[in-house]
Amino acid sequence: MEIAGRFSISARRMSRSIIRELLKLTSKPGLISFAGGLPFPDTFPGERLKSICSDVLTTIPEVALQYSPTEGLPSLRETLKDFLKSRGFDAGKKQLIVTTASQQSLDLIGKVFIDRGDTVVTENPSYLGALSAFKTYGARFLTVDVDRDGICTGLLRKRLEELKTNAGSGNEYYQNMPKFIYTIPDFQNPTGTVISLERRKELLELAEEFDLIIVEDVPYRWLRYGGKEIPMLSSMDTGNRVIGLFTFSKILSPGLRLGWMTAHETIMDKIVQAKQAADLCTSAFTQSIADSFMKKEFMEGRIADNISIYREKLLVMLDSIDEFFPENESIELYKPAGGLFLWIKMPEYIDTDEMFKEAIDRNVAYVIGSAFYPNGGGHNTMRLNFSYPSSEQIHEGIKRLGNLAKDILKERS
Numbered sequence: 519m520e521i522a523g524r525f526s527i528s529a530r531r532m533s534r535s536i537i538r539e540l541l542k543l544t545s546k547p548g549l550i551s552f553a554g555g556l557p558f559p560d561t562f563p564g565e566r567l568k569s570i571c572s573d574v575l576t577t578i579p580e581v582a583l584q585y586s587p588t589e590g591l592p593s594l595r596e597t598l599k600d601f602l603k604s605r606g607f608d609a610g611k612k613q614l615i616v617t618t619a620s621q622q623s624l625d626l627i628g629k630v631f632i633d634r635g636d637t638v639v640t641e642n643p644s645y646l647g648a649l650s651a652f653k654t655y656g657a658r659f660l661t662v663d664v665d666r667d668g669i670c671t672g673l674l675r676k677r678l679e680e681l682k683t684n685a686g687s688g689n690e691y692y693q694n695m696p697k698f699i700y701t702i703p704d705f706q707n708p709t710g711t712v713i714s715l716e717r718r719k720e721l722l723e724l725a726e727e728f729d730l731i732i733v734e735d736v737p738y739r740w741l742r743y744g745g746k747e748i749p750m751l752s753s754m755d756t757g758n759r760v761i762g763l764f765t766f767s768k769i770l771s772p773g774l775r776l777g778w779m780t781a782h783e784t785i786m787d788k789i790v791q792a793k794q795a796a797d798l799c800t801s802a803f804t805q806s807i808a809d810s811f812m813k814k815e816f817m818e819g820r821i822a823d824n825i826s827i828y829r830e831k832l833l834v835m836l837d838s839i840d841e842f843f844p845e846n847e848s849i850e851l852y853k854p855a856g857g858l859f860l861w862i863k864m865p866e867y868i869d870t871d872e873m874f875k876e877a878i879d880r881n882v883a884y885v886i887g888s889a890f891y892p893n894g895g896g897h898n899t900m901r902l903n904f905s906y907p908s909s910e911q912i913h914e915g916i917k918r919l920g921n922l923a924k925d926i927l928k929e930r931s
């Protein structure tokens with residue numbers, strides 16, 4: 519039976535995530551993988567969650583085992599607003615919805631804003647999961663390079679000015695201009711960079727000037743190991759233009775599949791309609807667990823513990839790179855001050871795609887950087903994750919990778 523011909527246009531646009539496919543290779547025995555992006559299992563507060571589960575089932579089974587409103591449990595929504603406030607963002611008039619983690623938020627945003635052929639601005643490189651969520655709805659990407667201060671707002675301005683000249687006016691304008699700017703301002707995935715305060719201001723000014731929406735995705739914001747905190751775009755937003763995406767995945771557990779989103783009420787109304795069609799509501803059980811965890815004031819301690827675990831692992835990775843990587847001025851290391859990833863630019867003449875096969879032969883894996891460039895590029899880059907492997911594995915894995923890099927550079931010179 520012919521099946522493929524019956525798939526919808528959007529289904530035909532879908533493909534398996536390259537990262538997930540690469541991760542299959544990394545199940546090879548003895549291989550050390552820097553390819554994933556998983557939190558370290560020791561950061562999961564299993565015992566606490568066990569007792570909270572039992573508590574929740576004893577005290578509020580009629581809530582936890584029931585459907586919840588599509589927007590989320592009122593109690594958790596209040597808790598989350600308080601949490602954001604304590605961290606510098608007063609959601610004020612913006613509305614807050616609980617989602618089945620940020621990947622769902624990205625999908626809902628795609629569903630609500632993108633028609634086939636629409637343009638979305640993304641950082642270059644950017645998070646693969648967002649790119650595939652938007653691609654499913656037929657998005658084209660206007661990519662703007664990232665340097666050590668995050669998205670290059672000067673370049674963005676140029677591109678927007680070019681687009682504006684032919685954009686027309688009224689509804690036509692909104693159809694022809696990008697539907698939104700998608701950004702990961704804090705410890706970006708994959709580069710680990712943070713957008714400077716100056717550029718954040720510029721980004722908001724551009725949004726105002728060109729009448730654009732910004733989607734701010736901050737899964738790593740609270741995993742800071744150094745440097746000074748810079749305000750969220752969401753909290754700097756005076757024009758109600760920023761949609762904020764938040765998640766429990768990296769601060770508590772990705773297995774809960776729990777996140778939340780803040781947005782202007784007109785946007786939120788559509789998001790709620792889209793979510794109703796997608797899953798009616800996020801699990802009331804996991805919402806109740808997260809609410810109780812936060813109400814018992816365990817969250818700040820959890821975040822602090824995660825920070826000390828990940829800071830230590832990052833230091834081991836940086837020290838190991840110092841010890842084992844070749845000394846070469848053309849190797850650019852993006853040392854992150856938070857998050858889960860370290861980004862490396864190899865010299866232009868190195869193809870990290872080619873290098874990957876040899877890395878697997880030497881029992882070490884990373885993510886090929888080109889996977890994060892929606893319109894091509896980044897052939898000499900790689901992303902290394904330091905949250906999941908143990909310190910011993912990080913040391914040994916970087917030794918293998920560093921030796922491989924030395925051999926390749928020697929061969930090429």
Ligand SMILES: Cc1ncc(COP(=O)(O)O)c(C=O)c1O
Nearest residue numbers: 619620621645707765767772777
């Ligand atoms: C930038 C970014 N956004 C969103 C997600 C999705 O996270 P989740 O669906 O677990 O909340 C990830 C996961 O790695 C991410 O890196």
